[in-house]
Amino acid sequence: MAESVTPVSAIMHDVAQQTFPPGTLYVVATPIGNVGDITLRALHVLNLVDAVACEDTRNTRQLLSRYGLNKPLIAAHQHNEREIADKLIARLQAGERIALVSDAGTPAVSDPGARIVDAVRAAKLPVTPLPGASAALAALSASGLVNDQFHFVGFLPSKAGQRDTVLHGLTQATATMIFYEAPHRIEETVAALASVFEPQRQIVFARELSKLFEEMHRCALSDALSWLGADANHQKGEFVLLVEGVATDIDTQQAEAERILTILLEECSVRQAAVLAARITGKKKNALYDRALEIKASSSDDSQLA
Numbered sequence: 001m002a003e004s005v006t007p008v009s010a011i012m013h014d015v016a017q018q019t020f021p022p023g024t025l026y027v028v029a030t031p032i033g034n035v036g037d038i039t040l041r042a043l044h045v046l047n048l049v050d051a052v053a054c055e056d057t058r059n060t061r062q063l064l065s066r067y068g069l070n071k072p073l074i075a076a077h078q079h080n081e082r083e084i085a086d087k088l089i090a091r092l093q094a095g096e097r098i099a100l101v102s103d104a105g106t107p108a109v110s111d112p113g114a115r116i117v118d119a120v121r122a123a124k125l126p127v128t129p130l131p132g133a134s135a136a137l138a139a140l141s142a143s144g145l146v147n148d149q150f151h152f153v154g155f156l157p158s159k160a161g162q163r164d165t166v167l168h169g170l171t172q173a174t175a176t177m178i179f180y181e182a183p184h185r186i187e188e189t190v191a192a193l194a195s196v197f198e199p200q201r202q203i204v205f206a207r208e209l210s211k212l213f214e215e216m217h218r219c220a221l222s223d224a225l226s227w228l229g230a231d232a233n234h235q236k237g238e239f240v241l242l243v244e245g246v247a248t249d250i251d252t253q254q255a256e257a258e259r260i261l262t263i264l265l266e267e268c269s270v271r272q273a274a275v276l277a278a279r280i281t282g283k284k285k286n287a288l289y290d291r292a293l294e295i296k297a298s299s300s301d302d303s304q305l306a
Contacts, residue, residue, distance in 0.1 A: 008040065015044045020128075022095045025120045027113065029106040033211035035066050037133045041106060043067055045130060050096040053088060055103045055112050076100065077114060078112045080166055085119035092125050106134050110154035110180050136178045139206035139240035142216060149170065149175035155191060156181070163189075165168045167196040172246055179241040186235050187228055193264030202244040208237035257281045270296055 003102035007238035018041075020026075031037040046069055047051065053219075054060035060073055076084045088098055100107050100116060117127055127230045131203050136152055142209065151173055172176060181189050199222035207215045213236070219227055219245070229233050260280055264273035274289035281288075 001215055012039055013121070015041050020048055020097065022046060022097055023092050024126045024128055025092060025117070026097065026128050026130060027107050027117065028099045028101050028130045029134065030063060030101050030104060032039070032104045032133045032135045032138070032213075035063070038067070038248065039130065039132050042130050042132055042202055043069075045097075046071065046099055048097060049099040050093070052099045052101060053064065053084065053116065054101050055107075057101045060101060062141045065214055068072055071099075074098075074114060076112060081112055082113035082119070084163060085116045088190075089120060089123045089125065090254065092120065093123075106132065109136070109152075124178055128169065133210070135180070135206070135209055135238070135240050138209050139204065139242055140176065143176070144218065145172060145176045145202060145204065145242055145244055147174075147176045149245075150178055151175040151211060151241070151245075152178045152254065154178075154180050158185070160188075160192070162194065163192055163224040167192060171196060174245040174247075176245055177243045179243070181239040181241055183236055183239070189241070190224050193241070194224055197243060198246075201246075204242040205234075205256045206240040206242070209233070209240065211237070213237065232289075251295070253281070253283075257283050258295075262295055263287060264296060265292060 015109060026049060028042050028045060029039075030042070041187055046064065046067070049071065051072040051074055052060060052064070053074045055077050057073040057075050074088070076088070098185050100113055102113060103106075104110035106110065110116055120127055126248060149171070152169065153166070153170070156166055158178060179189070179193075190203075199220060201217060201221045203221050203224050205215070205217045205224075205227070207217075209214075213233070215234075217227060217234075243247070257277060261277045263272055268276065270289065270292045274285050275291050276290075277288045278285040
């Protein structure tokens with residue numbers, strides 16, 4: 001028997017039963033492109049609040065109208081954050097609920113909002129995050145770069161000297177690095193990345209995420225500029241760039257163990273290959289045996305497809 005699907009209205013009812021205290025700043029993530037990427041809790045809070053502090057009132061007014069919402073808007077951008085924070089604090093102290101949004105994605109992450117949140121917290125007022133769309137995490141999740149750590153850099157400095165200083169400071173970072181970039185600077189930035197990091201490192205271009213012309217491309221840094229130049233469309237849209245971190249000794253050792261194991265499997269049984277590889281590398285035989293089985297199975301699958 002198929003499970004019944006809970007209607008959206010029922011979920012919204014459950015959300016409405018939750019507590020959303022007055023005098024609270026709600027940091028609300030909004031879609032990075034596709035208007036369907038809004039959470040039900042975000043819609044409820046945006047409908048509940050007394051006002052919305054936003055990066056650009058025109059963009060936010062248009063977004064809210066897509067959801068049938070109309071709220072008083074307060075311009076809160078990078079040039080007036082400190083000034084507007086005092087006004088928001090006064091309203092919060094009066095018991096109002098205020099939502100903080102940016103033009104797209106999660107506020108205060110390479111977008112205005114951090115100074116406002118800092119000031120509100122300093123005033124001992126509550127701040128509640130409503131998680132949602134994030135270009136950085138969306139790109140990372142689909143990058144295929146296998147790493148338990150990532151380093152979010154955001155936008156690099158626009159001046160070449162400052163940018164190169166930042167990049168040289170990251171050359172030994174083992175975590176996957178995440179950058180944001182605008183279309184008019186993408187070629188210059190990728191050229192800088194290619195000049196600082198080793199050419200064999202992997203780079204992932206995540207372009208126009210969740211939008212009509214969304215595209216993701218992964219290649220070696222040595223091929224990155226060629227890919228950008230191959231099609232004028234490759235340089236259009238907002239970018240997330242992910243660059244592979246420097247290989248650690250553990251990564252290097254693992255790669256060498258796999259190389260040895262693969263060679264041995266050409267002449268030996270799985271068990272023999274694991275035993276010999278353990279003697280050569282000093283790694284645990286059981287782990288090598290499990291990996292040898294995976295390599296053997298993968299090789300068998302490939303031969304069947306050929």
